[in-house]
Amino acid sequence: MDEPFPEPDPPEWTEPSVSGRSVKAELPAQETEPARRRPKASDSERSLKHLRKEGDLPPAELLEDDAGQLAWDIEGMAEIIQETLSDFDIPVEIVNIETGPTITQFGVQPLYVERAGQRRKVRVSRIAAVADDLALALAAPAIRIEAPVPGQPFVGIEVPNPEKSMVGMKGILEGKQMARQGGRLPLALGRDTSGTPVVTDLARAPHLLIAGATGSGKSACINGVIVSLLMYHGPETLRFIMVDPKLVELPGYNSIPHMIGKVITDLEDVHGALTWLLLQMDDRYVMFRENRVRDIESYNRLARRRKKLEALPHIVLIVDELADLMMTAPEEIEKQLVRLAQMARATGIHLVLATQRPSTDVVTGLIKANFPSRIAFAVTSQVDSRVIMDSPGAEKLLGQGDMLLMRPDKAKVERVQGSYVTDSEIKRVVEWWTERGRLENPNGPAVRVAPWIGLLDRLDDEEELLAEAIDAIRGEKTISARFVQQELKIGYPRAARLVSLLESKGLIRAEAGGDQRRTVLLKTGPEPGGEDEAFEEA
Numbered sequence: 001m002d003e004p005f006p007e008p009d010p011p012e013w014t015e016p017s018v019s020g021r022s023v024k025a026e027l028p029a030q031e032t033e034p035a036r037r038r039p040k041a042s043d044s045e046r047s048l049k050h051l052r053k054e055g056d057l058p059p060a061e062l063l064e065d066d067a068g069q070l071a072w073d074i075e076g077m078a079e080i081i082q083e084t085l086s087d088f089d090i091p092v093e094i095v096n097i098e099t100g101p102t103i104t105q106f107g108v109q110p111l112y113v114e115r116a117g118q119r120r121k122v123r124v125s126r127i128a129a130v131a132d133d134l135a136l137a138l139a140a141p142a143i144r145i146e147a148p149v150p151g152q153p154f155v156g157i158e159v160p161n162p163e164k165s166m167v168g169m170k171g172i173l174e175g176k177q178m179a180r181q182g183g184r185l186p187l188a189l190g191r192d193t194s195g196t197p198v199v200t201d202l203a204r205a206p207h208l209l210i211a212g213a214t215g216s217g218k219s220a221c222i223n224g225v226i227v228s229l230l231m232y233h234g235p236e237t238l239r240f241i242m243v244d245p246k247l248v249e250l251p252g253y254n255s256i257p258h259m260i261g262k263v264i265t266d267l268e269d270v271h272g273a274l275t276w277l278l279l280q281m282d283d284r285y286v287m288f289r290e291n292r293v294r295d296i297e298s299y300n301r302l303a304r305r306r307k308k309l310e311a312l313p314h315i316v317l318i319v320d321e322l323a324d325l326m327m328t329a330p331e332e333i334e335k336q337l338v339r340l341a342q343m344a345r346a347t348g349i350h351l352v353l354a355t356q357r358p359s360t361d362v363v364t365g366l367i368k369a370n371f372p373s374r375i376a377f378a379v380t381s382q383v384d385s386r387v388i389m390d391s392p393g394a395e396k397l398l399g400q401g402d403m404l405l406m407r408p409d410k411a412k413v414e415r416v417q418g419s420y421v422t423d424s425e426i427k428r429v430v431e432w433w434t435e436r437g438r439l440e441n442p443n444g445p446a447v448r449v450a451p452w453i454g455l456l457d458r459l460d461d462e463e464e465l466l467a468e469a470i471d472a473i474r475g476e477k478t479i480s481a482r483f484v485q486q487e488l489k490i491g492y493p494r495a496a497r498l499v500s501l502l503e504s505k506g507l508i509r510a511e512a513g514g515d516q517r518r519t520v521l522l523k524t525g526p527e528p529g530g531e532d533e534a535f536e537e538a
Helices: 048-053 074-087 124-128 131-138 177-181 220-232 267-291 296-305 323-329 330-343 363-371 381-389 423-440 454-458 462-473 481-488 492-504
Strands: 092-099 103-109 110-117 118-121 144-146 155-160 186-192 196-201 209-213 238-242 314-319 349-355 373-376 402-406 416-420 506-512 518-520
Touching: 074 092, 074 103, 074 131, 074 155, 103 124, 124 155, 131 155, 177 186, 186 220, 209 220, 209 381, 220 314, 220 416, 220 423, 238 267, 267 296, 267 314, 267 323, 267 330, 267 349, 267 492, 323 330, 323 349, 330 349, 330 363, 349 363, 363 416, 373 381, 462 481, 462 492, 481 492, 492 506, 492 518
Parallel strands: 209 349, 209 373, 238 314, 314 349
Antiparallel strands: 092 103, 103 155, 110 118, 144 155, 186 196, 186 416, 373 402, 402 416, 506 518
């Protein structure tokens, strides 16, 4: 039995203190001394093999090789299918056979029959209606019929293999599909019914919803997502925020330098973490606007040309059990998650949510609408399948990593056997990054408390800080975010948010032409009645 994950002192984070009233959402400092530059993931001119040769990324040898494909009597199964359908007066021809790690898909093409003196082709619905009879003839636990296979002129009959083959991650990471389709945040999800690696880019997803019954493979899928990202990104280009109400699945990652704070196991801290993430999103949009760029990739390209700008890492929020969060404060949690899902893509913030209770009060309509990429593992009823995928099918899955994948760029769902990462593989990858973090930061991280600790209390001072900003701009003709920053001695992102708030309240007015300065609409002194919000005559 594999040993549990190592539990060294975890790197925790705190918010840099600029002033006692500042509520900044900046990423905490990662290093106490300058470390050598690790190549960015977007450096497309440098291959991943070259990066690993330099020691900047974990070597592929940390992962285990695939077990290989098992053999069985495929021709015999094809004959049984053909004979069984013929018994029901459904003549077919098997034109395609694809063998995957979990199932074998038989491509069945309907033939013509004579009815009332006319030659007609067998209807596809008649083949789908005899799925249970096929399962009985093949002695299979379940048969799934894809009628028809997208883009193919035949019906797919998916029959479980007598024995499953474990899908390892190493073969997928080294395959051509990963180099072609991996993108910026590559995820090695598994292999499809033909054994072809299934790869997707989380940056394009842009968020991922995972649901299924207990023991169907959700936790293994989450570990696969994390390890896949760790194999391609260092802490300079990727950070994690993890929420694990079950206490045992994710704390093993506490020691990697990618973590922003420890894995959150107390649900009371989730609200603060989501609030911090929303502030981080707003800060990035302010920086994008100031530098006239549209997304994180454009900003990072600009940062490589301008030494004054610092490149921004992607942030991935991983929640292992969404149902527990929705039980504590459903309205507030849903509101925050939906706003992140709607707006955070351009800022490089992505969500991975998992739940074992796919009901409408957990996976709400608003959440589903903003998660076009979904993974459904085996569920207990067709109702649960419709909640996750908007279609039946997940209730016929075999469990243990057998899943349906919905992607926004595909018309229909794909059946995939998820990649499995063993505890020993996870331990080796975690230890590799932990040791790398110690070598680059022998004195430990610069700060020790998560940035969202006490954040909600500091946000209560919003009105007081706004009042100080109003007093600071009174008497000025024009102001800018830099002016507010210097007057209140706060961070620039916070000052920019105050300027936006003042503009929304009608206290200042933006000039035409995109100028960053605003015209102050306040009078030099308060009204006789004592009201501060006195305006000049338009």
